[in-house]
Amino acid sequence: MTDRPLTQNLRPDGSPVWLADYEANGGYQGLRRVLTDSTPEACQQVVKDARLRGRGGAGFPTGMKWSFVPMGEKAGLGPKYLIANADEMEPGTFKDRIILEQDPHQLIEGMILAAYAIQADVAYIFLRGEYTVAAQRVAAAIKECYVAGYLGQDIRGSGYSLELHLHRSAGRYICGEETALINALEGKRANPRPKPPFPQVSGLWGRPTIVNNVETLCNITHILTRGADWYQSLGLGADSGTKLFGASGNVKTPGVWELPMGTPIREILENHAGGMHDGYQLRGFLPGGGSTDFLTPDHLDLAMDYDVIGKAGSRMGTGTMIVLDDRHCPIGMVRNLARFFAHESCGFCTPCRDGIPWIVQLLDRFEQGLATEEDLALLEEKARFIGGIGNTHCALAPGAMEPVLSALKYFREDFEQHISGRGCRYQSLGRGH
Amino acid sequence: MTDLDVIPTLSPEEIAEIEHEVALIPRRDSAAIDALMIVQRHRGWVSDSSLKAIAALLEMSPEELDGIATFYNLIYRQPVGEQVILFCDSVSCWLRNGDGVKEKLSELLGIDYGQTTADGRYTLIPVPCLGACDRAPVMMVGDDLHTHLDDCDLASLLTCEANHD
Numbered sequence: 001m002t003d004r005p006l007t008q009n010l011r012p013d014g015s016p017v018w019l020a021d022y023e024a025n026g027g028y029q030g031l032r033r034v035l036t037d038s039t040p041e042a043c044q045q046v047v048k049d050a051r052l053r054g055r056g057g058a059g060f061p062t063g064m065k066w067s068f069v070p071m072g073e074k075a076g077l078g079p080k081y082l083i084a085n086a087d088e089m090e091p092g093t094f095k096d097r098i099i100l101e102q103d104p105h106q107l108i109e110g111m112i113l114a115a116y117a118i119q120a121d122v123a124y125i126f127l128r129g130e131y132t133v134a135a136q137r138v139a140a141a142i143k144e145c146y147v148a149g150y151l152g153q154d155i156r157g158s159g160y161s162l163e164l165h166l167h168r169s170a171g172r173y174i175c176g177e178e179t180a181l182i183n184a185l186e187g188k189r190a191n192p193r194p195k196p197p198f199p200q201v202s203g204l205w206g207r208p209t210i211v212n213n214v215e216t217l218c219n220i221t222h223i224l225t226r227g228a229d230w231y232q233s234l235g236l237g238a239d240s241g242t243k244l245f246g247a248s249g250n251v252k253t254p255g256v257w258e259l260p261m262g263t264p265i266r267e268i269l270e271n272h273a274g275g276m277h278d279g280y281q282l283r284g285f286l287p288g289g290g291s292t293d294f295l296t297p298d299h300l301d302l303a304m305d306y307d308v309i310g311k312a313g314s315r316m317g318t319g320t321m322i323v324l325d326d327r328h329c330p331i332g333m334v335r336n337l338a339r340f341f342a343h344e345s346c347g348f349c350t351p352c353r354d355g356i357p358w359i360v361q362l363l364d365r366f367e368q369g370l371a372t373e374e375d376l377a378l379l380e381e382k383a384r385f386i387g388g389i390g391n392t393h394c395a396l397a398p399g400a401m402e403p404v405l406s407a408l409k410y411f412r413e414d415f416e417q418h419i420s421g422r423g424c425r426y427q428s429l430g431r432g433h
Numbered sequence: 434m435t436d437l438d439v440i441p442t443l444s445p446e447e448i449a450e451i452e453h454e455v456a457l458i459p460r461r462d463s464a465a466i467d468a469l470m471i472v473q474r475h476r477g478w479v480s481d482s483s484l485k486a487i488a489a490l491l492e493m494s495p496e497e498l499d500g501i502a503t504f505y506n507l508i509y510r511q512p513v514g515e516q517v518i519l520f521c522d523s524v525s526c527w528l529r530n531g532d533g534v535k536e537k538l539s540e541l542l543g544i545d546y547g548q549t550t551a552d553g554r555y556t557l558i559p560v561p562c563l564g565a566c567d568r569a570p571v572m573m574v575g576d577d578l579h580t581h582l583d584d585c586d587l588a589s590l591l592t593c594e595a596n597h598d
Contacts, residue, residue: 091523091562129470129507130519130563132576165457170466170505173561187465189504205459248525248566255567290524290562320566322524336527340561346504 003234005222006215006242007258009103016137019144022105028150030225031109035116035158038224040071043117047220049228051240056085056176056213057288057317059306062220068200069118069208079121081209084111084217085181086127086134089173091290091340092322095244095256096214100127100134104141108164110217112150113224115162118210123164126181129171139166173344177394178211179203180346191348192394215244237262237305245304247273249323250280256320262308266300269323280325284410288317290337291399293406294324314406329426330411331418334403335363341400352397355386359404366415369423376415380408442486447475451490462493465501469508478509506560513556514549519573522559525566534570534582541587555591 009017009025022028034043048063069080084107088096099107107125115123127135142164145151153161172190174180179193182204203209219241223231232240239261245268246256252274259268265287269275276282284294287304293314295302302308309316324333342356362379365371385391387401408415418424440448454467468487473479479487479502488495502508509517520535542550542557549556555574565571568580579590 088564089561092525092566093562094564094566097564128564130560130573130578132573133578167467168470169507170470171507172505184466185463186460187463187467187501189501205463246567248569249528254569322528322566324528328528333524333527336522336524340523344561 003230004242004258005226005234006099006106006218006244009106010098011102014098014102016101016141017103017105019105019141019148022103027105028109028148030221031112031150032156032158034113034224035155035160040117040119043113043224046228047117047223050223050231051228052216052219052223052231053239053306054213055215055219055243055318057090057291057315059316062212062216065200065212066114066118066210068198069210070201071119075119075208078205078207080119080207081204082111082115082118082120082123083178083181083185083204083209083211084123084125084214085176085178085211086125086131086138086214087169087176087181088131088214089128089176090318090320091337092248092286093246093289093318093320094248095246095318095320097131097134098244098256099214099218100131101137104134104138105145106218106221107138107214108141108145108150110220111164112155112162113220114210114212114217116160117220118208120210121162123162124185124204125164125166126175126185127166127168128175129169135166135168142166172346173340174346174394174396177396180394181211182209189346191346194393235261235305237303238307239305243304243319245272246320247285247323248320249285250277250325250327251275251323252277259304262303262305264300265295265302265304265321268304268321269300273321273323276323276325280327282323283326283330284324286317286322286324286403287314288319288321290322290340291315291396291402292317293402294330294410295406296410315402327426329367329424330407330414331363331366332424332426334407335360335367337403338363338400341396345396346394349393349397351386352392352394352400355382356397356400358382359386359401363404366418367424369418369421371415371419373419376419379404379415383408437489439482439486440489442482443472443490444475447472448490451487455491461491462497464491465493465498466505466508469498469502469505473508477515478512484510506558512549514554516555516575517573518555518557519560519563520546520557521561521563521565521569521571523562525562526570529569530583531570534587538572538587541591 052062053059175184175190177192180190184190199209234241242258248254257272284296286292306316338360345352347353383401383404387398450471451468454464472483485495488498570582571580
């Protein structure tokens with residue numbers, strides 16, 4: 001049986017694992033050992049050696065991210081911060097929810113250890129407002145930790161102290177961007193900040209801050225207790241560890257599964273997701289949420305590794321796949337996503353604020369049967385411009401254009417058919433838009 | 434009337450909850466979002482007079498606070514019904530007949546997005562992906578997530594929701 005560290009505590013009925021059971025499963029033993037036996041620098045080195053990459057979507061090496069935090073006297077006066085990004089809002093992504101609802105102590109233990117590694121004084125869990133069950137359970141788990149002495153002053157006699165607060169967000173997808181999240185925590189509008197300065201140097205209230213995804217932080221405890229070599233050995237290919245993969249859409253058994261990094265897409269979609277519903281054929285899929293490029297059935301044998309998916313022209317993203325079938329219009333799907341991104345633009349920069357709605361209008365013309373060849377050319381030109389890295393203030397607009405541009409590449413005949421057929425042939429199936 | 438005179442528009446309980454948040458952070462105005470959410474929890478929404486009172490309490494301008502309040506989709510600057518229905522209109526629900534369910538729901542309640550039922554019971558609002566895509570289509574009624582809506586009887590779901598208050 002392969003190790004499944006992230007989901008080993010989860011129960012079939014989905015009920016939460018409270019402190020006593022978490023400890024009975026070995027929880028917080030790693031924390032006690034690391035806080036007494038290991039230095040922050042040694043912890044950072046193990047995470048680097050493990051080659052953990054951020055699980056929120058960008059895949060940035062976690063150890064490297066931490067290494068930019070000033071340590072000791074270099075940090076200057078005042079607190080340092082660690083933030084768990086629990087603002088799961090990427091369309092089609094539902095992986096962090098299961099940890100937050102069912103195993104909140106796994107996140108908290110990982111956070112305490114991550115905070116120790118960067119010597120943070122205060123930590124926040126930035127939780128999306130709609131995760132109401134998670135809010136209750138995470139808050140209760142934090143209380144248990146304060147009572148048990150895992151949080152607060154002088155944690156278990158280690159001399160290390162950490163305060164942990166839960167912040168419930170008031171909405172907006174852009175809060176998932178780390179500098180926007182920091183602005184939201186400061187009570188401001190969640191416009192992303194220019195970088196540099198990077199949050200590691202000047203983040204929350206101008207102090208050194210690390211923002212990590214929930215799943216990333218959950219990995220920390222396992223890496224620090226079982227070592228970098230063990231963690232690397234979990235992956236099937238170049239990348240280390242396991243990953244919470246998922247699938248939604250018209251597959252037989254949508255869900256989330258913890259599988260080794262490098263698991264072939266075919267295994268995820270055919271074995272775990274059970275293949276397509278009867279009467280539906282696979283046309284394509286977004287491998288890691290709504291802001292990743294389409295891949296097609298030709299890519300089914302690729303491994304879900306960051307670089308493999310990158311080379312195929314898409315991104316691993318959050319690892320939760322959205323599956324397009326042959327009874328839904330690719331343009332309708334892309335239009336749904338573009339409307340989402342248009343709505344969620346923070347409004348700060350023009351190409352994003354005004355450009356994405358323009359893309360929506362053009363896609364509307366296709367669905368309404370009004371589109372011409374000129375519209376198709378315009379759509380492609382504008383999507384390339386809006387999606388160009390460096391043309392916008394943050395990565396929202398480039399992410400928004402990934403499904404559009406890849407649909408133009410793989411589903412070109414659908415765009416042509418909408419022009420020549422003056423409308424959407426899928427609408428007869430009731431699934432046009 | 435000075436700015437500070439508007440603070441008693443808020444209840445002592447609301448002020449205490451806001452001050453609790455303020456005590457945890459380095460700047461008063463950093464509690465802006467928490468304060469708006471606290472008042473909304475007590476009153477259902479944030480009126481102009483509440484907004485002015487919160488701004489005075491946090492020593493910031495009402496204009497700046499309104500810029501924040503109107504940025505966030507879960508802060509309501511207009512009255513809402515007793516229960517807010519957040520209906521997921523994102524991609525995985527769309528693939529699972531979310532639009533069809535939304536039409537049925539609108540018909541049942543007699544309202545479209547942004548509207549409140551005549552009896553003041555429900556307000557219907559679209560919401561980005563609720564992170565329950567394996568159980569699509571989904572919506573929230575108040576604090577409760579409802580899943581697999583394509584197979585469910587919406588009328589009895591809403592009746593249960595009404596009873597369960």
